[in-house]
Each structure stands twice: as C-alpha cells, then as structure tokens.
Amino acid sequence: MNKYRSHNCNQLRKESVGTDVILSGWINKKRDHGNLLFIDLRDNYGITQCIINKDNSNFKELEKIQLETVIKIEGKVVDRSKDTINKEIQTGEIEVVIQTFNVLGTCKELPLPVFSDQEYSEEIRLRYRFLDLRRKKIHENIILRSKVISYIRNQMNEFGFLEFQTPILTSSSPEGARDFLVPSRLNPGKFYALPQAPQQFKQLIMVSGFDKYFQIAPCFRDEDARADRSPGEFYQLDLEMSFVEQNDVFKVVEKLLVNTFNEFSDKKLLFNKFPRITYKDSMLKYGSDKPDLRNPLIINDITEIFSRDDVSFEIFKKLVKSGSKVRCIITKNTKDKPRSFFDNIDKWAKEQGASGLAYFTIEKDKEVSGKGPVGKFFSKNSIEEIMKKTGAKVGDSIFLACARQIELEKITSLARDKIARDLELIDDSVFAFCWVVDYPMFEKNEITNKIEFSHNPFSMPQGNLDDLNFDDPLNILAYQYDIVCNGIELSSGAIRNHIPELMYKLFSVAGYSKKDVEQKFSGMINALSFGAPPHGGIAPGIDRIVMLLANEKNIREVTMFPMNQNAQDLMMNAPSEINEKQLKELNIILKDKK
RNA sequence: GGGGGUGUAGCUCAGUUGGUUAGAGCGAUCGCCUGUCACGCGAUAGGUCGAGGGUUCGAGUCCCUUCACUCCCGCCA
Numbered sequence: 317m318n319k320y321r322s323h324n325c326n327q328l329r330k331e332s333v334g335t336d337v338i339l340s341g342w343i344n345k346k347r348d349h350g351n352l353l354f355i356d357l358r359d360n361y362g363i364t365q366c367i368i369n370k371d372n373s374n375f376k377e378l379e380k381i382q383l384e385t386v387i388k389i390e391g392k393v394v395d396r397s398k399d400t401i402n403k404e405i406q407t408g409e410i411e412v413v414i415q416t417f418n419v420l421g422t423c424k425e426l427p428l429p430v431f432s433d434q435e436y437s438e439e440i441r442l443r444y445r446f447l448d449l450r451r452k453k454i455h456e457n458i459i460l461r462s463k464v465i466s467y468i469r470n471q472m473n474e475f476g477f478l479e480f481q482t483p484i485l486t487s488s489s490p491e492g493a494r495d496f497l498v499p500s501r502l503n504p505g506k507f508y509a510l511p512q513a514p515q516q517f518k519q520l521i522m523v524s525g526f527d528k529y530f531q532i533a534p535c536f537r538d539e540d541a542r543a544d545r546s547p548g549e550f551y552q553l554d555l556e557m558s559f560v561e562q563n564d565v566f567k568v569v570e571k572l573l574v575n576t577f578n579e580f581s582d583k584k585l586l587f588n589k590f591p592r593i594t595y596k597d598s599m600l601k602y603g604s605d606k607p608d609l610r611n612p613l614i615i616n617d618i619t620e621i622f623s624r625d626d627v628s629f630e631i632f633k634k635l636v637k638s639g640s641k642v643r644c645i646i647t648k649n650t651k652d653k654p655r656s657f658f659d660n661i662d663k664w665a666k667e668q669g670a671s672g673l674a675y676f677t678i679e680k681d682k683e684v685s686g687k688g689p690v691g692k693f694f695s696k697n698s699i700e701e702i703m704k705k706t707g708a709k710v711g712d713s714i715f716l717a718c719a720r721q722i723e724l725e726k727i728t729s730l731a732r733d734k735i736a737r738d739l740e741l742i743d744d745s746v747f748a749f750c751w752v753v754d755y756p757m758f759e760k761n762e763i764t765n766k767i768e769f770s771h772n773p774f775s776m777p778q779g780n781l782d783d784l785n786f787d788d789p790l791n792i793l794a795y796q797y798d799i800v801c802n803g804i805e806l807s808s809g810a811i812r813n814h815i816p817e818l819m820y821k822l823f824s825v826a827g828y829s830k831k832d833v834e835q836k837f838s839g840m841i842n843a844l845s846f847g848a849p850p851h852g853g854i855a856p857g858i859d860r861i862v863m864l865l866a867n868e869k870n871i872r873e874v875t876m877f878p879m880n881q882n883a884q885d886l887m888m889n890a891p892s893e894i895n896e897k898q899l900k901e902l903n904i905i906l907k908d909k910k
Numbered sequence: 911g912g913g914g915g916u917g918u919a920g921c922u923c924a925g926u927u928g929g930u931u932a933g934a935g936c937g938a939u940c941g942c943c944u945g946u947c948a949c950g951c952g953a954u955a956g957g958u959c960g961a962g963g964g965u966u967c968g969a970g971u972c973c974c975u976u977c978a979c980u981c982c983c984g985c986c987a
Contacts, residue, residue, distance in 0.1 A: 349950085350943035369944065383937085402947055425938060427920060432936075432948090434922050439979050492987040512987085539986040667914095772987055808987090881980065 320388055320420070326362025330409050332393045337412060339364060340388040340420060342450065343381060344431050353379055355414070357389065360455075364407045366391065368414040378417055384430055384447075386421035389414045438872070443886040445877055457874050461862045464580055465532055468553055468858075471572050477530040477555060482517035484510060484534070490836050491773050493537035496548070504903040510536035513855060516840050518556040519774065519812055522851040523843045530555040532858060540881075543870045544804060544860060547883040550871075552807070553861075556853030562795050562811055565852050566590075566751065569799065569807075573856070577747055580865045586610065586748040590799070594754040603643075603729030605755075608803030609748035611736040615643050615728045616706040618716075626695035632674075632718045642718045643728050645735060646706050650713040651677045651687075658688065661715065661735060668730055677713040678703065684710060722762070733803070747801055747864065754778070755796035758789045758825060769826050771796050774819075774840070775810035776852070781818060789825045799856060801864060809854025816844045 320340040328337065344358035351370040355378070356363050366389055368375055381387065391412040402408035427443075428436050430450045441448040449455060469479070488495045488509035495509035511517075513535045521529045533554040541547040557565060570590055577585060586609065598605050601614050621627055622636040632642055650657070658675050665673040676691035678684060678699060686694045694702070708714060715735065717727050736742050757777050759770040767789055775794040777784055784792060795811035813819050819841065823833045834841055862874040872878040879885050899906065 345947075347946045347949050348943085349946065352944035352946080354946050354949085356947070363947095365947070367945085397945080400945055400947085404947080408947090425920065429921060429937065432921085434936080436921070437917090437979065440921075489987085493985080515987090537986060540984085542986085543981070545986070769987060774987090882978095 324361040325357050325359040325364045326406055328364060328393055328407050328410050328412070330395070333395050333410060335393050336390070337393055338388060338390050339366070339412060340386065342430075343383050343385050343387060346379075346381075346383065348379055355389075357387070357412075358450075362407060363405050365402070365405075365411040366414050367411050372414065374414070374417055378414070381419065382423045382425070384423040384426060384450075385419060386423075387417050388420055389417045391415045438880065439886065442872075442878065442880055445887050449876065454873060457862070457866045457868065458876055460580065460866055461858075461874055461876075464576065464862050464865060465858065467576060467579060468572065469532065471575060472530045472553075472555070475528070475568060475572070477528040478526055479531055480521060480526070480529055481531065482511070482514040482521075482533065486511050486517075489516075491769060493539050496536045496538050499902040499904055501901050501903075512537050513552060514554050515772070515774065516837070518554055518853060519814075519840060519848075519851065520843050522556055522558045523846070523848045525558075525849075527558045528556075529853075533855075538883075541879075541883070544863065546859065546871050546875060547879050547881065551858040552855040553858055554853070554855045556851060558849040558851045560811070560850070560852050562753070562797065562852065565809060565811070565854055566797075569809075569854055569856065570749075573749065573799070573806075573861075576861070577865065581747070581867075584746050586746045587750070590749040590751050592751045592753050595752055595756065596754070598752050599725055600643075603725040603727075603732060604803075605752050605798065606800045606803055606805045607750065607752075608733065608742070609750050609800075610742045610744075610746060610802055611732060612741055613645050613647070613732045613736050615645055615732060617641060617643050618702055618705055619643075621698055621702060621705075622718075624695075624698055624701075627693060627698045629674075629690060629693035632716070635718050640718050640720050641724055642716060643724055644702075644706065644717070645715045645728065645732055646708045647713045647715070647735060647739060648709070649711045650739070651679065651711040653713070657738065658713070661731070661738065664734055665717070665727060665731060668727060671719070673727075673731060674716040674718075675713055678708060678710050680710040688713075690716070749799065749801045752798040752800055753796075754793045755798075756790060757792040757794040757796075757822065760790060767826055769822075770794075771808065772810050773823065773826070774812050776813045777818070777822065781815075786821060786825055795852065797854070799854070804860055804864065805857075806860055806864075807854050807856035809852065811850070811852035814844055814848040814850055816841055819844070 317338075320338065322338045325339060325341045339357055341357040341359035344356040344363055347354040353368050353375065355366045355368070357366050368378055389412065391414045393410050394413050396409055396411055426447065428440050428447055430447055436448075449458065472479070485498060485508040488497065488507065489512060493512050495512065498508040498510065500506045500508060514531065514533050518529055531554045533552050534549055535552055536549050538548070557568070574585060574588055591609070593607065595605055598607050600617060601607070603615055619636055619641045622629065622633045622642055627633065636642060662672050662675065674690045676686035676688035676694070679687045683696050684699050684703070685691065685696065686699055702708060702714065706714070715731060717724060717731065719727065756770050757775065758767050760766070761768050771794070775796045778793040778795055796808070797810065798808040799806045813822065820830050820833055824830070859871050859874060863871055866874050868874055877885065877887065884890065
C-alpha cells in the first residue's frame with residue numbers, strides 16, 4: 317500500500333464504514349470544540365471530514381496546526397448519525413476518526429484565505445497563484461481546461477488529423493503583431509522570434525504532404541492585454557487541411573465545436589448549424605465583425621431619410637451632406653419606458669465619446685408622429701418611410717447616431733450592446749455561434765492612406781483568378797473567415813493562397829516588391845513553387861473556448877499561471893534583469909537607464 | 911501612448927461636512943467549549959491610511975505630482 321494514502325479525500329462512502337484508512341491532504345477548515353476537533357481534509361478530489369477528541373494523545377498537537385498544512389492521518393471510517401450528515405460533500409455520510417497523524421508539509425500564516433468565497437485583488441492572487449489555484453472555482457476551471465483540451469485532441473484524432481509540433485524559436489514576421497525576440501548567441505546581432513502562430517509551418521506541413529494537421533499551439537504576441545486577451549502567450553487549436561474548400565473546413569470545425577460545447581456546458585447552442593454573415597453585412601447590421609447574435613437588435617442605415625425635405629433635423633442633415641451616415645437601432649414596444657431610460661443611454665453614449673444618441677418613439681393618434689426630443693423634426697411620411705425600412709412599429713423607439721462610417725460603426729455597435737443590456741434582451745443561457753465570411757483582402761490604412769492586407773496575407777482571393785482586378789484591390793474578397801461566439805472572436809482562418817505568382821501580385825498591391833517577398837517569406841514562397849496542394853485551415857483560441865465553457869469573463873480565470881497586465885509574472889518575477897556574462901555572450905549592450 | 915476605476919490591519923471592506931486615541935468581519939495568538947460543517951464565546955496583538963508634496967489651527971478625507979493593480983481606447987495579419 318502507498319504510504320501516504322489508501323483513499324483520496326473524495327472516495328469514502330457508507331460502504332467503507334469500519335475500515336482502517338490513510339488519507340493525506342490539506343487542512344481546509346478546522347472546527348475546534350475544545351474537547352472535540354473536526355478537520356476538513358481536502359485534496360484535488362474532494363473533502364473528507366476527520367474527527368479527533370481529547371482522549372487521543374495527538375489531540376493537543378493537532379489542535380494547534382495551521383490551516384493549509386499538509387497532513388497524513390490514519391484512522392477508522394465511521395458512520396455519521398442521521399442529523400449530522402452533510403449533503404454538501406460527497407463523503408458527507410461518513411467521517412474518519414483520527415488515530416495518528418503526521419505533518420507532511422508545514423504552512424506559514426496565509427497571505428490569502430484559501431477557503432473563502434471572498435474575492436481578492438489580482439495582484440495578491442497572481443503573486444500567490446499556487447494558493448489561489450487551490451480554491452474551488454479556479455481549481456475546477458483549470459481541470460475543465462485539461463478535459464476540454466483532451467477532448468478536442470481525441471476528436472481531432474478521430475477526424476483523422478495528425479498532431480505535430482512546430483518550432484518555438486523561429487524568424488520574425490513582418491506582418492501582424494509585435495514579436496517577442498530572442499537573441500542568438502551563435503549568430504551575434506541576430507534574433508529569433510517566438511511564433512505569433514505556426515502559420516507558415518502549418519502550410520509547409522501541407523506542402524510536405526501530411527494532409528491534415530493539428531496542434532494545441534502556443535502563440536506569442538507582444539501586444540497589450542485585455543480581459544479576454546493574455547499578454548504574451550495564448551493557445552490555439554491550430555489546424556490545416558489539404559485539398560479543401562471553405563465548406564470542408566467549416567464542417568470539421570462546426571462538428572468539433574458543437575460536440576465540445578455540448579459535452580462541457582449545460583447552455584444550449586442557439587444554432588447547431590452556424591449562420592454565415594458576410595463581413596460587410598456584419599459591419600452594417602451589428603457595427604462589428606464579432607457580432608453577439610444573442611442580441612436581437614439590428615442596426616439599420618437610414619442615411620437617405622436625411623436628404624428629404626420633410627425632415628428638418630438640420631444637424632444630421634448637414635453632417636450627411638458632408639459625408640456622414642445615419643444609422644439607427646429600433647427597440648420594440650418601448651413607448652412606456654420612462655424618460656430616464658432614454659436619457660441614460662444618451663448620456664452613456666456621450667461618455668463613450670460619441671456626440672450622443674438622438675431618439676424618439678413612434679406614436680399614433682390619428683396619424684403617426686415622433687414623440688421625444690427630436691421627434692418633431694420628422695414628418696408623418698418620413699416616419700412611415702423609416703418604419704418601412706427598419707420594420708419599426710407604432711410603440712417602438714428609434715435611437716439615431718450620425719457620424720463618419722468608422723466612428724458610426726463603433727458607437728452603434730456599443731449602443732446595440734448597451735441598449736440590449738438595459739432592456740435585458742440578451743439570453744445568457746445560450747451560445748450563439750456564427751461564421752463571419754468574405755473578408756476583404758485589403759483595406760486602406762486611414763492614417764497613411766496605404767493599402768494593407770486586412771487580415772492574413774496568405775489568404776486566397778475569391779473569384780476567377782484570371783479576372784481579378786488588381787487596380788481596384790479594396791473590392792477583392794478573400795476566402796477568409798472568423799468564428800464568433802456571443803460576441804467573442806474565437807478564431808480566424810482562411811483558404812490559403814498556394815500559387816506563388818498570385819502571391820507576388822497580392823503582395824505588390826500592399827507595397828512589397830518581389831524581392832521583399834522572396835526575402836521575408838523565402839521558406840513559404842520557395843515551398844509553394846515545388847508542388848503545393850490547395851489548402852486551408854483555422855485556429856480556434858483554446859483559452860477563449862474554455863473561458864466561455866467556464867462562464868468566465870476574464871481569461872486569467874482559465875489560465876494556470878498568467879501574467880499581469882504589464883506582462884509580468886509576479887510569482888516567478890519575470891521578466892527580470894540578467895547578468896553581465898549573459899549579456900556579453902549574447903553581444904548585447906544595454907543603454908544606460910535614466 | 912491615452913482615458914476611467916481602485917488603493918485604509920495578513921485578507922475583504924467601512925470611515926459622515928476636514929475635527930478627540932482610524933473601525934468591523936475573516937485570519938493570527940491566548941483562553942473556554944464533545945457534533946460541528948461559514949461551529950460558538952471571551953481576550954490580545956496587528957496601521958508609513960500606496961508614496962511624495964501642498965492647502966489648513968487641524969488631512970484617511972481637499973488640491974498637485976507620482977507609483978501599483980485593474981477595465982477600456984490605441985495595438986492585436
């Protein structure tokens with residue numbers, strides 16, 4: 317028998333009554349009655365109540381031991397009387413009478429209580445992450461993460477995918493996020509980059525003829541953190557398939573996600589077949605390329621209305637003339653909402669940096685009219701036209717924003733979310749997945765006015781390749797797609813461009829010469845010219861999937877050892893200074909600090 | 911880089927209009943308690959009110975600067 321335990325802390329049941337057992341674990345809680353002491357012993361699996369009284373010579377010593385000390389106890393399993401059964405824990409029908417005990421690991425005074433429902437500052441939690449991770453909720457989150465990853469791995473294997481590892485030390489990529497760099501000792505003055513994603517490698521795997529690849533891949537991007545974005549590193553289910561079209565990728569991923577979410581969450585999927593929304597539609601109807609489809613509100617463009625003579629909303633009309641657009645959100649049957657409801661939203665919009673949200677409610681006495689601050693600016697006919705365009709009915713309200721397209725998308729997107737929350741329209745008990753498809757290949761950088769790749773430069777453009785109009789690059793669409801769930805971007809992917817000549821052309825549109833491309837993507841271009849299969853893939857974010865399944869709003873709640881917002885690991889003290897010898901070996905001289 | 915929020919005991923927080931010696935719960939220490947499961951009861955210790963400066967007779971409280979954490983914008987092909 318193992319010297320530390322005969323059972324774990326969640327194993328003993330009524331049937332074990334009378335047997336001698338050895339348990340080891342942490343002291344979760346003590347209840348000291350003076351001559352009788354209860355100890356809740358906890359391990360990964362659960363809790364067992366152990367008991368000792370003053371007749372035992374160990375009593376005095378055990379009474380003094382700190383919470384979270386690791387002990388081993390030997391004792392006998394006994395029945396609990398009916399009125400002392402604890403239904404909250406699975407071992408609640410029995411308890412263990414302690415005969416002897418040993419301390420296996422002592423514990424100093426705790427900087428944070430482990431057994432408590434209190435919330436703690438991130439700083440203290442991250443500094444003492446090993447204690448934080450003992451707490452029930454996050455402990456379970458991390459176990460969930462393990463199970464989800466294992467499940468996904470099994471599914472992928474079943475689907476016929478092969479798992480490969482790709483290099484962690486690789487080359488810096490000119491497109492995309494900021495790289496993490498690693499100096500090379502053997503090549504002074506040169507640097508490796510940590511991969512932002514195994515993008516080029518997975519394409520090379522396809523060129524190598526492996527057909528279907530996946531990896532739970534670490535990705536490194538040196539960008540600022542958000543609640544749903546860890547600084548530094550995160551994990552993707554990276555996958556790639558040969559001889560496929562967009563639909564083939566969709567089929568695999570839909571199946572995987574539907575299975576995974578059904579397996580690990582009680583929430584219902586709103587769509588088993590994910591709706592497909594074009595990027596253009598998404599930006600118009602939801603103001604965002606990551607629409608939350610739980611939210612029934614839809615944005616409508618009613619710019620035209622403001623060129624009518626019977627509309628006298630002069631501020632908007634003037635803005636429209638100078639190129640702004642007007643978009644609106646209809647709320648159903650809100651005529652009886654108090655004035656404060658509307659004003660709060662307007663006030664909120666101003667706080668978001670917009671010039672506010674105008675609003676009125678559609679009423680009908682003898683004929684329809686607008687009630688509310690700006691209602692008087694709209695004639696009966698113009699309101700009827702709005703109703704026709706937007707599906708609004710009498711009793712509904714209309715929120716209007718006017719701005720240039722990009723700002724307008726931003727504010728209407730935020731307003732859509734805000735209004736739905738205020739009206740409690742978002743069903744929190746479902747997952748609403750969708751595909752966002754048909755991304756433009758290029759976009760214009762607003763500041764530099766230059767044409768840039770809008771997403772992945774290796775994506776395949778849509779349409780007949782011979783007819784592509786490179787003089788009008790902004791209208792070229794790509795086989796580029798995202799998966800969004802409840803307004804969170806879960807992954808993006810694409811059918812790749814496997815034709816070198818086409819790649820040169822596309823890169824030239826974005827201002828790269830043939831030489832640039834050959835230099836920066838030599839591995840890729842070279843490979844594609846030796847018989848590359850058509851291929852495509854996607855890379856769902858593991859952390860975000862687990863976050864949704866665990867019903868958490870912050871990615872650190874599903875990450876074992878996350879860094880803080882400043883990309884520091886407070887527990888391991890990273891990043892840290894390094895010594896002169898190391899610097900010298902790496903040929904690095906630090907600039908003097910101020 | 912910019913904006914918002916927070917910062918008071920080991921932890922979570924309260925602290926009125928600027929006014930005597932800065933409080934509570936949990937935790938710690940000590941004592942009492944044989945059926946608790948957030949056990950109960952009593953006592954004790956524990957504070958650079960994030961830091962620095964200013965206004966004031968007097969600052970946890972008002973002002974300025976700064977630091978830390980966090981949320982958001984930028985950024986994230």
